[in-house]
Amino acid sequence: MNAAAMAPSATGRQTVEVLSFIDPSRTIGSIETARTCTTMADSLSDPATWLEHYGDALYRYALGRLRDPSRAEDAVQDALLAALQARDSFRGGSTEQTWLTGILRHKILDQLRAQGRAAERETDTADEDELERLHFAGTGSWQQPAGRWNDPEGALGEQQFFINLEHCIEELPERLGQAFMLKEFDGLAGAEIGQTLGVTSNNVWVMLSRARMRIRNCLEHTWFGRATR
Amino acid sequence: MMNCKEISRLASERFDRELGLLERMRFRMHVLMCHHCRRYARQLAFLRRAIRRLAAARATRGPRLSAEARARIARRLDTATQDPR
Numbered sequence: 328m329n330a331a332a333m334a335p336s337a338t339g340r341q342t343v344e345v346l347s348f349i350d351p352s353r354t355i356g357s358i359e360t361a362r363t364c365t366t367m368a369d370s371l372s373d374p375a376t377w378l379e380h381y382g383d384a385l386y387r388y389a390l391g392r393l394r395d396p397s398r399a400e401d402a403v404q405d406a407l408l409a410a411l412q413a414r415d416s417f418r419g420g421s422t423e424q425t426w427l428t429g430i431l432r433h434k435i436l437d438q439l440r441a442q443g444r445a446a447e448r449e450t451d452t453a454d455e456d457e458l459e460r461l462h463f464a465g466t467g468s469w470q471q472p473a474g475r476w477n478d479p480e481g482a483l484g485e486q487q488f489f490i491n492l493e494h495c496i497e498e499l500p501e502r503l504g505q506a507f508m509l510k511e512f513d514g515l516a517g518a519e520i521g522q523t524l525g526v527t528s529n530n531v532w533v534m535l536s537r538a539r540m541r542i543r544n545c546l547e548h549t550w551f552g553r554a555t556r
Numbered sequence: 557m558m559n560c561k562e563i564s565r566l567a568s569e570r571f572d573r574e575l576g577l578l579e580r581m582r583f584r585m586h587v588l589m590c591h592h593c594r595r596y597a598r599q600l601a602f603l604r605r606a607i608r609r610l611a612a613a614r615a616t617r618g619p620r621l622s623a624e625a626r627a628r629i630a631r632r633l634d635t636a637t638q639d640p641r
């Protein structure tokens with residue numbers, strides 16, 4: 328092991344890029360962080376340090392998409408092993424984290440595609456959705472309309488609200504949750520999500536609508552319900 | 557005339573695809589008159605903003621690899637590193 332190749336770890340705050348899921352070399356924003364894990368690299372640091380530096384970030388990325396802790400752990404391991412194999416092809420110019428996340432992304436999309444082929448598709452877009460049936464009468468008009476929310480702007484300032492929101496996303500049925508994550512966290516277009524999950528764009532839009540309806544309903548019960556009733 | 561269920565669908569789809577001119581007109585007309593759909597559409601728009609913030613925050617904090625998983629992966633990587641390719 329070449330210890331001299333270890334990334335210098337600066338202290339203090341620095342900016343971390345929020346990666347585009349479509350093209351990991353593109354960033355869709357950046358955030359300030361106190362972590363010290365990103366360094367623009369011409370060469371890679373010691374692979375032995377990858378897990379320490381990027382393990383949690385890669386795990387979160389995988390967990391958001393795969394929604395299963397043990398599968399997410401496996402994906403991180405697979406990605407790091409693949410990165411180890413491919414480390415000679417690293418060209419620099421991007422951060423190590425960007426490069427590793429790109430490899431992880433490929434692993435995850437492969438998994439989701441395989442799963443999409445195996446899944447029972449009709450259940451995603453069946454004409455009847457239980458929550459839609461609860462909200463709407465047969466004529467398509469509201470029978471149980473959305474409730475009034477008290478101070479949604481204030482909720483955005485509370486950390487507990489975001490924890491609630493994460494729980495609501497986690498409670499989505501698996502494939503609705505995957506579609507939702509690919510759309511809202513990775514910015515994939517309907518056609519790309521459809522390809523990944525093995526459904527048409529039109530079905531993706533239906534799935535996204537149902538996912539949002541569920542999250543809205545969940546927030547109403549777990550958060551806004553407290554204030555309004 | 558589109559019913560409320562169809563309008564609720566558009567309230568979501570407008571975030572995912574460009575609505576046609578006719579769809580946009582119908583949507584606007586409907587939410588002008590129907591306060592249930594207006595509220596629903598407003599809440600979905602709020603949800604989207606909240607999700608944006610969550611996505612930004614999640615990049616740096618949230619669940620972490622468990623110690624066991626970390627150790628397991630480290631062992632596996634260690635084996636692979638020592639393998640002369």
Ligand SMILES: [Zn+2]
Pocket residue numbers: 559560563586590592593594
């Ligand atoms: Zn309506």
